[in-house]
Amino acid sequence: TKNLGKITVIARGVRKITSRRAGNVELLNIVKIGLFKGKGYTLTEAQSVETFQRIKSNLAVSTAAFHILEIIDKLLPENDANPAIYDLVREILIEFERNPRQIIIRGFEIKILKLTGFWSASRISGTDAKILSLLNQLENERVENLSEFKIEKDEAIALERVLRYYLESVLEGKLKSASVMRGLKNGK
Secondary structure (H helix, E strand, C coil), X not given: CCCCCECCEECCCCCCCCCCCHHHHCCCXXXXXXXXXXXXXXXXXXXXXXXXXXXXXXXXXXXXXXXHHHHHHHHCCECCCCHHHHHHHHHHHHHHHHCCCHHHHHHHHHHHHHHCCCCCHHHCCCCCHHHHHHHHHHHHCCHHHHHHCCCCHHHHHHHHHHHHHHHHHHHCXXXXXXXXXXXXXXXX
């Protein structure tokens, strides 16, 4: 959430067929919600603001979007509001819906690492100057311009490899979405 950060919400009854809130609280939806605060948060109402149907209609694209969600879940602590991260995720999903290119995901990875204090291009060693230059460009590029970013296939592969290694070292574990995306690319 923009004002509360990452929170856990109990959504009673949303799995029932007759639930008015069920379609609104799907993954990859931006939702305006009403909450009751007791010991935790309980969902009282929900209204979809953005549903990203184009993303959801393509398995490879939705898997890349779930990669964004996995990174958010692993990097962010509960109840730590960060409006800049909320805005970044919203902007990235809107741009990815408009033009689902992998370079948008790479831009997101750098930007989320930067916003959480984990990004430092100086920590990347053994990478050629061209890739370091691309990383710096992605770090500073506006989200709405990421889909226009020009990159060669071998550079895209190198960027993905470098950022995956960097992310997994920060997270101290493997990203499940990365192996699913790899399987989709390899036709498995």
